[in-house]
Amino acid sequence: MSDTTSFHDDHGGQEDPASSLHPDPPRRSVRAARRRQQIRRRRIVLSSILGLFVLAGLYLWNAVDPFGGPGAPRVIVVSEGESTGAVIAAMSKAGIISSPTLYRLDLLVEGTPLIQPGAYQFHQSSSFAAATAILRSGPNVTEVLVRPGNTLQEIATQLGSSLDYQLPATFSADFVKAELDGSVTSPFQSHPRASLEGLIAPGSYVVPPTMSARTLLQEMVDAFTAEAAAHGLTPSTVVEGHPARDLVTIASIVEKEGYYPVNMPKVARVIYNRLAVHSVLQMDSTVLYALGQDGGVVTHAMLENPTPYNTYLHAGLTPTPICAFSVAALVATVDPPPGPWRYFTLVDKAGHLAFATTFAEQLRNEAIGARNGI
Numbered sequence: 001m002s003d004t005t006s007f008h009d010d011h012g013g014q015e016d017p018a019s020s021l022h023p024d025p026p027r028r029s030v031r032a033a034r035r036r037q038q039i040r041r042r043r044i045v046l047s048s049i050l051g052l053f054v055l056a057g058l059y060l061w062n063a064v065d066p067f068g069g070p071g072a073p074r075v076i077v078v079s080e081g082e083s084t085g086a087v088i089a090a091m092s093k094a095g096i097i098s099s100p101t102l103y104r105l106d107l108l109v110e111g112t113p114l115i116q117p118g119a120y121q122f123h124q125s126s127s128f129a130a131a132t133a134i135l136r137s138g139p140n141v142t143e144v145l146v147r148p149g150n151t152l153q154e155i156a157t158q159l160g161s162s163l164d165y166q167l168p169a170t171f172s173a174d175f176v177k178a179e180l181d182g183s184v185t186s187p188f189q190s191h192p193r194a195s196l197e198g199l200i201a202p203g204s205y206v207v208p209p210t211m212s213a214r215t216l217l218q219e220m221v222d223a224f225t226a227e228a229a230a231h232g233l234t235p236s237t238v239v240e241g242h243p244a245r246d247l248v249t250i251a252s253i254v255e256k257e258g259y260y261p262v263n264m265p266k267v268a269r270v271i272y273n274r275l276a277v278h279s280v281l282q283m284d285s286t287v288l289y290a291l292g293q294d295g296g297v298v299t300h301a302m303l304e305n306p307t308p309y310n311t312y313l314h315a316g317l318t319p320t321p322i323c324a325f326s327v328a329a330l331v332a333t334v335d336p337p338p339g340p341w342r343y344f345t346l347v348d349k350a351g352h353l354a355f356a357t358t359f360a361e362q363l364r365n366e367a368i369g370a371r372n373g374i
Helices: 017-021 027-064 084-091 102-108 128-137 151-160 171-180 211-230 244-258 261-276 284-292 325-332 358-373
Strands: 074-076 119-125 144-148 201-209 343-346 353-354
Touching: 017 119, 074 084, 084 102, 102 128, 119 128, 119 144, 144 151, 151 171, 171 211, 201 211, 211 325, 244 261, 244 284, 244 325, 261 325, 261 343, 261 353, 343 358, 353 358
Parallel strands: none
Antiparallel strands: 074 119, 144 201, 343 353
């Protein structure tokens, strides 16, 4: 018998038990894990889609009928012939509606209103329905148009005849009172109660129901101060020895006498030339202003009226300006052209003026006007 020890597999050929400590997962477990992962992903996607739908719905709801309700009042002025798209764009810019695109779609469904020219007061963050109702009803805010050549009295008269949108019946009288009591001031005044004639800017002004007459007048005065500064006229401006207050008066006369911008520079020069030699200005517009008239024939009786606005009787400028004036009149006054002219007269029905240095030339120009039916 051999002493050699034979070795054999004590495990009967089976797998080493140590290897069974980390068994490979069965295929069913892998598939189940994958299904659970897919379900989770689907839930996330569905939740995201649902969230987007909710957010979109909230956005649409807020656009159509804002959650916070209407905000501050805003006024939109619609011009003659302005398109609906332009009006919607202005409403969006003012914060009245949040989405012009959605509002257009809403109008396709509800019907687009016929928008009349005029001033409309809305509120910011309005519902589409509320905004459309206002457009359908027509202008709801008074719009005051100040034209070059208008006097304060003419503006007050306009206010008294056009206040049909919830403004007080006393608004016109309150406007006149604010002009006289010193509650509205301009840096161009010589003292707080000095006349504000000529110290307001032409333009369109909207008067919502909450605005006072004093606020409106101050807005007009402030607009003039800003416009004048933009074109070289400030309270410290001096032109040919004339202070700013005189310049305002000169510009108002230039507006009335020149009428068309093409005439105004030379009219300004005529006024400066006459003032330089202390001559009477002989301007019909100043005589008519004292009588509360705008245009018309000046009679001999009018020329004998001793009012200080009669520039046929009194040398120098009138006590106050005589009207609101255009930028053209302002520029002509601040920067008049050089020239020897001392006379002018209307020579045709198109409004052209002829200018003369001597009285003889003036007479010849008057004869041309007469032949043209002036």
